[in-house]
Amino acid sequence: MQIYSAMIPVKETFSKKEFVRLLLEWNQGSPHDRMKGVRWQEEQRLLAVEDLPEKRIIAARFQKTDSYGMIWTSDLVLNLEEKRLSVRLDQEVTEQTSSFFYRFSPPYFIRLVIRKGYAGIDGRLPVTGKPVSLGIGEKELAERVLLGKEHFQLPIVYLTKKWDGCYPLNAELLSEQLQGTAHVLKETTPELGKLLRKKCNGENPHHGAIGIYYPCVSAENKKIHFEPYTEEILLQKIVNMIYRYENQQTVR
The missing domain is CATH 3.30.310 (TATA-Binding Protein)
Structure with missing residues (x-):
């Protein structure tokens, strides 16, 4: 199996x-x-x-x-x-x-x-075991990711900060567990989310919400709200979602 x-x-x-x-x-x-x-x-x-x-x-x-x-x-x-x-x-x-x-x-x-x-490089992102920070200077990249206009081979996990300025989970630990099977992007400031709301019709994840974006059009993108979960369960939920997606891909 x-x-x-x-x-x-x-x-x-x-x-x-x-x-x-x-x-x-x-x-x-x-x-x-x-x-x-x-x-x-x-x-x-x-x-x-x-x-x-x-x-x-x-x-x-x-x-x-x-x-x-x-x-x-x-x-x-x-x-x-x-x-x-x-x-x-x-x-x-x-x-x-x-x-x-x-x-x-x-x-x-x-x-x-x-x-x-x-x-190697996947689109404009390096394949790495560490999260990639997105600030105001990376607004154009973040916008294209959220709108599905940027092509990647790997899924993307998009993290935003909660009202208290903290992430809902440890981005470094998430990246380590995914081991390069997905890109982990994290907004460094809530101001980026505010700028993206207009372009994304308010559908972009914000205030602690987490977006999962898949490269395959047959897989539905997800938005996860952190409130019902402990940090440990939330982290494992995301890891399992990425692994499940990867397991369904055809390997020649």
């Missing part, structure tokens, strides 16, 4: 050689999944790489069986033609599985790609 999927643009410098080097760094740096001397197959783990030069694609699969008998499969596909990295995580139970309760986090590989500076 697929439980996580993401596609992010990458830079030209993220070559096949760098992909493999980062793959080994990812495995050898893991406190739980490190394979001794990168033995490509162990009793509970498998690491495989396949190069398809005619399609300018290199792919890797890491598979492990945890202590509960649950099988986890991470697929990493670098398409050099499209300059795009696809990451997918599958979870499978067997007759030997002793527990069906699980929690997961996205493969750490995607965070490494961002941290090492290989993530």
Whole structure:
């Protein structure tokens, strides 16, 4: 069962050689999944790489069986033609599985790609694990985002400040959990929201409301009001919405 999927643009410098080097760094740096001397197959783990030069694609699969008998499969596909990295995580139970309760986090590989500076530019926004601040100087960009006039490959989470001048949740923590699967934009001043109201017919999120904007026209944009939720529940709700959207996208 697929439980996580993401596609992010990458830079030209993220070559096949760098992909493999980062793959080994990812495995050898893991406190739980490190394979001794990168033995490509162990009793509970498998690491495989396949190069398809005619399609300018290199792919890797890491598979492990945890202590509960649950099988986890991470697929990493670098398409050099499209300059795009696809990451997918599958979870499978067997007759030997002793527990069906699980929690997961996205493969750490995607965070490494961002941290090492290989993530590319999506439209006018960098793919990053940090929120992007929007002030009065970024009014034109904010307006185009809210009106759907700016094209992005990734969803956008748009944060506004509450009446007390605080955000309804921790923008840095949200960005860290999304790990580049969505852009997190945050208004730095309520004055920006006031300027946007006229252009957006008052439909722009403001005073703590959060907007979710999807690049796919078949997905309906959302506006979330923070009042009914605790910060922890609100954060998890948004993360789940983004993950659910990404899981529904077709990966060739």
